[in-house]
Amino acid sequence: MIQVDGLNKIYRVAEKQPGFAGTLRHFVRRRTRDVMAVQDVSFSIEPGEMVGFLGANGAGKTTTLKMLCGLIHPSGGRVEVAGFSPQRRQADFLRRITLVMGQKQQLLWDLPPMDSLRVNAAVYGIPEAVAQRRIRDLADLLELGEELSRPVRKLSLGQRMKAELLAALLHEPEVLFLDEPTLGLDVNAQARVRQFLAEYNRRTGATVLLTSHYMADITALCPRVLLIHQGRLFHDGPLEGLAEQLAPEREVRLELESPGEPEALAGFGRIERMEGCEVRLLVPRDQLTEVVAQLLERFPVRDLDVTDPPIEELIGGLFRQGRV
Amino acid sequence: MGRYWRTLRRFWSTALAVQLEYQANVLIELLAVAMSLSGSLFLLSLFYGPDQTLGGWSWAQALMVQGLYTVFDGMASTWLRPNLGAIVTHVREGTLDFVLLKPIDSQFWLSLRTLSPAGLPEIGLGLGLLAWGSLQAGVVLTIPSLCIVLVMLLAGGLILYSLWFLIAATSIWFVKTWNATEVLRALLASGRYPLNAYPPALRVLFTFVLPVAFLTTIPAKVLLDSAGTPMLLAGLGLAVVFFAAARSFWLFALRFYTSASS
Numbered sequence: 312m313i314q315v316d317g318l319n320k321i322y323r324v325a326e327k328q329p330g331f332a333g334t335l336r337h338f339v340r341r342r343t344r345d346v347m348a349v350q351d352v353s354f355s356i357e358p359g360e361m362v363g364f365l366g367a368n369g370a371g372k373t374t375t376l377k378m379l380c381g382l383i384h385p386s387g388g389r390v391e392v393a394g395f396s397p398q399r400r401q402a403d404f405l406r407r408i409t410l411v412m413g414q415k416q417q418l419l420w421d422l423p424p425m426d427s428l429r430v431n432a433a434v435y436g437i438p439e440a441v442a443q444r445r446i447r448d449l450a451d452l453l454e455l456g457e458e459l460s461r462p463v464r465k466l467s468l469g470q471r472m473k474a475e476l477l478a479a480l481l482h483e484p485e486v487l488f489l490d491e492p493t494l495g496l497d498v499n500a501q502a503r504v505r506q507f508l509a510e511y512n513r514r515t516g517a518t519v520l521l522t523s524h525y526m527a528d529i530t531a532l533c534p535r536v537l538l539i540h541q542g543r544l545f546h547d548g549p550l551e552g553l554a555e556q557l558a559p560e561r562e563v564r565l566e567l568e569s570p571g572e573p574e575a576l577a578g579f580g581r582i583e584r585m586e587g588c589e590v591r592l593l594v595p596r597d598q599l600t601e602v603v604a605q606l607l608e609r610f611p612v613r614d615l616d617v618t619d620p621p622i623e624e625l626i627g628g629l630f631r632q633g634r635v
Numbered sequence: 636m637g638r639y640w641r642t643l644r645r646f647w648s649t650a651l652a653v654q655l656e657y658q659a660n661v662l663i664e665l666l667a668v669a670m671s672l673s674g675s676l677f678l679l680s681l682f683y684g685p686d687q688t689l690g691g692w693s694w695a696q697a698l699m700v701q702g703l704y705t706v707f708d709g710m711a712s713t714w715l716r717p718n719l720g721a722i723v724t725h726v727r728e729g730t731l732d733f734v735l736l737k738p739i740d741s742q743f744w745l746s747l748r749t750l751s752p753a754g755l756p757e758i759g760l761g762l763g764l765l766a767w768g769s770l771q772a773g774v775v776l777t778i779p780s781l782c783i784v785l786v787m788l789l790a791g792g793l794i795l796y797s798l799w800f801l802i803a804a805t806s807i808w809f810v811k812t813w814n815a816t817e818v819l820r821a822l823l824a825s826g827r828y829p830l831n832a833y834p835p836a837l838r839v840l841f842t843f844v845l846p847v848a849f850l851t852t853i854p855a856k857v858l859l860d861s862a863g864t865p866m867l868l869a870g871l872g873l874a875v876v877f878f879a880a881a882r883s884f885w886l887f888a889l890r891f892y893t894s895a896s897s
Contacts, residue, residue: 377732380736381735381736381893382732382735382736382893383893384893398893400735400736402738402739403738405736405737405738406738408736409736410732410733410736412729412732415728415729415730415732415733416730417730417733419649419653421653421656421657422649422652422653422656426649426652427649429645429649430642430645430646430649431737432645433638433641433642433644433645434638434642434645434737434738434739434744435737435738436638436641462656
């Protein structure tokens with residue numbers, strides 16, 4: 312479904328020194344530098360696969376995604392999606408794909424999502440009755456009801472994201488490009504979006520390429536992961552192993568009644584940060600339950616929270632350790 | 636074609652719905668139009684005493700020009716500003732991506748996505764002023780002359796649109812179009828007085844470089860029978876040229892956008 316061979320993208324960026332003198336110099340003699348945003352990336356994705364796309368900020372994820380949907384022309388290499396060359400952006404190609412961006416929205420801010428959905432139905436040439444049926448079906452799956460007739464500006468972030476997904480899927484695309492679809496959502500909303508994506512993939516057999524900051528998104532949805540770092544593809548394979556390799560530790564955040572003693576806490580894990588009553592500990596996955604139980608027993612704990620460290624940190628750590 | 640037509644209807648019905656979300660806005664805009672029109676009529680009246688002319692234009696004839704200007708100003712508020720002004724925002728916020736990924740012409744989407752009905756009364760006022768001025772100036776309104784007015788208005792609208800779109804399209808490079816559209820609006824405002832009221836150098840500029848003359852003065856002249864068919868054809872030809880320029884510039888700008896955006 313998606314075929315990528317030796318994909319490259321070079322950006323030319325202007326270099327400017329800070330300050331007024333730098334601005335003047337920049338104006339008179341512009342110096343530019345080529346930045347390799349994506350270098351020699353190759354992979355192929357079969358129809359119906361759900362693939363996670365991992366990488367730190369600026370690793371080249373979004374650039375690659377945009378080349379796959381035809382928003383950016385590659386500087387080199389070959390891309391084929393659903394049998395089309397994306398950069399030509401033919402109507403038949405655009406009808407087969409969709410792009411969801413967690414930090415941007417296409418819904419009209421002042422109107423209920425239903426109005427935007429009708430516009431999309433007209434743009435994609437979906438007959439009224441068919442559009443109504445699809446909206447009903449998708450709304451059921453997404454657990455959206457009267458929210459569809461409330462102005463977007465009055466919806467919560469989670470409701471808005473679900474409505475965005477509905478708008479992006481109305482034309483029943485075969486390929487879904489999802490760029491941080493759960494960004495900023497609370498845990499419950501994230502889980503619901505994940506459930507929906509899994510169910511949608513199961514029902515329609517759509518191919519999904521997903522980037523996310525949340526490890527949980529990737530572990531829940533994607534059996535296969537592409538890991539990109541500084542524009543290069545470093546890992547292409549099953550998630551198993553990579554998850555533990557990426558996140559062998561979990562982060563325990565503690566809030567104590569009184570400032571903690573570093574020595575007393577050191578035995579429970581690696582101390583990430585310690586500020587007064589707040590402590591961040593990194594604890595190996597297999598010792599987590601035991602450690603948490605002991606912490607609660609030994610210390611006056613006011614609050615305790617266990618999370619996966621953000622992907623950025625995990626990947627950063629991985630590269631520092633030279634494990635990839 | 637049917638799809639574009641259906642899309643356009645959806646575009647405009649949602650635009651109307653957005654406007655009605657803010658009822659007070661509609662009233663305020665109406666009020667602003669009435670104030671601005673009476674202001675410019677007052678200003679114009681200052682140039683005229685009894686039996687006086689301005690650059691050879693009588694009061695009634697000058698009213699025709701003012702009427703045409705008001706029509707185009709209304710067009711700008713109803714159609715051009717809401718749509719083409721949003722291009723900058725699309726580029727800055729990256730939502731242009733959504734437009735480019737729709738299986739529909741992007742220039743069509745960006746040019747016709749919305750309508751601001753608050754400008755419609757201004758168009759009506761302008762047409763009324765044009766009719767009144769024409770009657771006072773002794774123009775005999777016939778079916779052919781009405782057709783000519785319509786064609787000139789369409790040609791003028793297309794010229795104005797193309798100029799505006801050209802400027803808006805540069806936002807792909809400059810992101811902030813440093814209120815260039817405001818400059819354009821100021822230029823359009825120069826069309827509210829007959830061309831002969833300006834010094835010769837400006838007359839040349841307004842006729843050939845930024846053809847404001849083709850929006851107001853020349854249509855009025857055509858109606859007054861002092862400029863014939865050649866001018867009408869020139870206006871039409873200019874409209875086609877400007878539209879073609881806007882179209883090809885957009886396609887060029889998009890090539891640039893798609894190879895540079897991140």
